[in-house]
Structure formats: C-alpha cells, structure tokens
Amino acid sequence: MVSTVVRCGLGRVRLRSLLCATVSTMALTVAAAHAADVTPPSMTFKARPTPANTLTMWVEGAAFWTNKNAPVFFGAPAAYGGVLASFPSTAPIGTGAGFNTQVGWEAAIGADYAFAGTPWHLSFDFRYGAAVAANQALTASSGPSAGNTTALASEGLGEREDHAVADLMFGREVPALGGQFKFGIRGVDLGANITQNASLSTSSPSGGPVVSSAMLSADERSSFIGVGPRVSLDGHYALANSAWAIEYLGGAAALIGQRSMSITGTASCTSSGAVCTSTSTLFGGTIANGVFSTQVSNYTPVLNLDASVALAYAFNPWSAVSFGFRFDGYWNALKTFNSTGNLVNADRLYYGPFLRLTGHF
Numbered sequence: 001m002v003s004t005v006v007r008c009g010l011g012r013v014r015l016r017s018l019l020c021a022t023v024s025t026m027a028l029t030v031a032a033a034h035a036a037d038v039t040p041p042s043m044t045f046k047a048r049p050t051p052a053n054t055l056t057m058w059v060e061g062a063a064f065w066t067n068k069n070a071p072v073f074f075g076a077p078a079a080y081g082g083v084l085a086s087f088p089s090t091a092p093i094g095t096g097a098g099f100n101t102q103v104g105w106e107a108a109i110g111a112d113y114a115f116a117g118t119p120w121h122l123s124f125d126f127r128y129g130a131a132v133a134a135n136q137a138l139t140a141s142s143g144p145s146a147g148n149t150t151a152l153a154s155e156g157l158g159e160r161e162d163h164a165v166a167d168l169m170f171g172r173e174v175p176a177l178g179g180q181f182k183f184g185i186r187g188v189d190l191g192a193n194i195t196q197n198a199s200l201s202t203s204s205p206s207g208g209p210v211v212s213s214a215m216l217s218a219d220e221r222s223s224f225i226g227v228g229p230r231v232s233l234d235g236h237y238a239l240a241n242s243a244w245a246i247e248y249l250g251g252a253a254a255l256i257g258q259r260s261m262s263i264t265g266t267a268s269c270t271s272s273g274a275v276c277t278s279t280s281t282l283f284g285g286t287i288a289n290g291v292f293s294t295q296v297s298n299y300t301p302v303l304n305l306d307a308s309v310a311l312a313y314a315f316n317p318w319s320a321v322s323f324g325f326r327f328d329g330y331w332n333a334l335k336t337f338n339s340t341g342n343l344v345n346a347d348r349l350y351y352g353p354f355l356r357l358t359g360h361f
Helices: 013-034
Strands: 055-067 104-114 120-142 150-174 179-203 213-238 244-271 290-316 319-337 343-360
Touching: 055 120, 104 343, 120 179, 150 213, 150 343, 179 244, 179 319, 213 290, 213 319, 244 319, 290 343
Parallel strands: none
Antiparallel strands: 055 104, 055 343, 104 120, 120 150, 150 179, 179 213, 213 244, 244 290, 290 319, 319 343
C-alpha cells in the first residue's frame, strides 16, 4: 500500500517545522497565482514542457533501502566499551557490528507552476522517509562453579533513521530535452538514532566482593542539517505517440550545514549494598555512576547527487501515473564509530522504487 501522507510533526522538529511551513506557504502562493486561469491543457504526448498557465501537482509514495559504511554506534572498545564485554563466555552485541536498517517508507508532495507567456516555472517539493533496524537483544546467564559467581545479563539495541528534504526551484523550459533546467535551493535534515539498554546482576555463593547489580541506558543521535544551491534537469519523452512516456531527473546540490553526534545516558552500580565507584569493571569502559553526556559537531560541506527514471502512463489530459526508481545520495553526512571505536563520517545513500500520481489543473 502506497502512502501519500507526509507527517511533518515526527522526529527532529528544528528543520522539519520550517520545511513544512515553506511547503504550505508555497502551496497558497501557487494557488493564488493560478486562480485567474484554470483551463486544462490539451491532450498531447509529444516531448514538450508543461503548457503555460498550468499548475501541476503530484503526490508520491516510495520504498527505499539505506546504504552506509557499516556504522557502529555503541559497543566499540574505545567508545564506552562493549556492553557485557566482561560477561563470561558472552559475545556482546554491538562490538564492531554495524546496523542494517530494514526497508523504509517515504512520502512526498510537489507542485510546478508555468507562468503564462514565458518559458519560466516555479516549483517546490517536500519528502520525508524513515526506516528502522530490527532490535537486537541478548539475555545470558552463567552458573557458579568452583566458587565463581552466578551472573545474569541482558542487552538491547535499536536504531531508527529518517530524512526530510525540501526544494524550492526556478525552471526554464528546454524543448529539445522535453523538460526543464532548474536551479534553486535544497534543505535537508538527516538523522540516525540508536538506543541501548543493558543490565548485569551477580551473586557469589561464598565470600569475596560481590557486585549485585549494574545498569546502563544510553541514547546516541547523529544528524546533519544543511542547505545549499541545487541544479537539476528533468524531462518527459513520449513513446511512439502513445499515452506511455519515459520520465527522467538528475540533480546535484552542495549543502553546507552542521554535522553532529551526541551521546547521553545514565549508569548505575551497587556492590553489596553500596554504590560502586565505577562501572568500568562491568561494561569495559570508564562510565561513572550517574548521568553522562558528550557531543561533537562541526560545520561542513556535503555533496548530494540524486537521479530517477520512471515509466509514465497518461489516463487523460489531466492525470497520469508513474512508476520508477530513485537514488538520493549524501556523502560523509553523518558521524559514527568504526569497528575500532574511532569517529568517522559515513555516507547515506537512499534508493528504491516509487509510485507517483500527477494532475494538471
């Protein structure tokens, strides 16, 4: 089932609220400009741009995959330690293994207005997509032997990634290519959020220091928010003067913005009824009891390239459906850890099929 509803209130609201407000304002502006002339275009299937005095609007639903550089968010030895790393005979989760998000969903809207008597167009679009990784969970225990302790440990990891993209573009018709050359601005909000919860409890059959319980809860957010100039070329070519056509698009943007990662959480440990001085003996790191927080960020350029190709069918002069494949890539967009615990910058490459409904008014 294809969803065409864009939820602008979810997730990080800083840029998304601005993007949604921009979309609403542009929609009202285009509708007002079009009020004076609502004559539908005549039926045509040859390669040509949208007729003047025409408002074109579309809605879209898509599925996508996320390609990345095997990011490691928690569990790397140099970054808060591998949770449960000291647990006997246990292979801890997240120590050097990247997350693989499942297939995500995406919804989008857009509009294009062709000004009468000129080859110029004004267009905007907005899209939002999200994907999650399957939660990873581990529960393990070991029994006492030769005076050793009895231990019970558990850990859970989960990830959610999302992205929001908005474009405001001016276009000029290129009849030879059956479409438009566009230039304007693009704004993006990309993010990945990892949550981690772990606990460890032990008891000793006789004597010696006893660690009765320890817990760790942490949240990591990696994001890139930026804007920059964008150019694109899109077109429409009919197939043998029929209702079928090929649609294409290629674009490039140079985005400038803030790339950041923040980690916040809490850790606690009790030993024989007393508070532990550190959880390092349990979790392999140097997290002390209480709340911990750290953040790193920098302003940086990010290269963005996008392309799509689709097969379109016109039901009548006013409506059409398109089915195609899109790629949207952002290089060095998010901060993460590699398998050795060092900070690195990871790509985000989104790609997958889409279905679009288009109307001319």
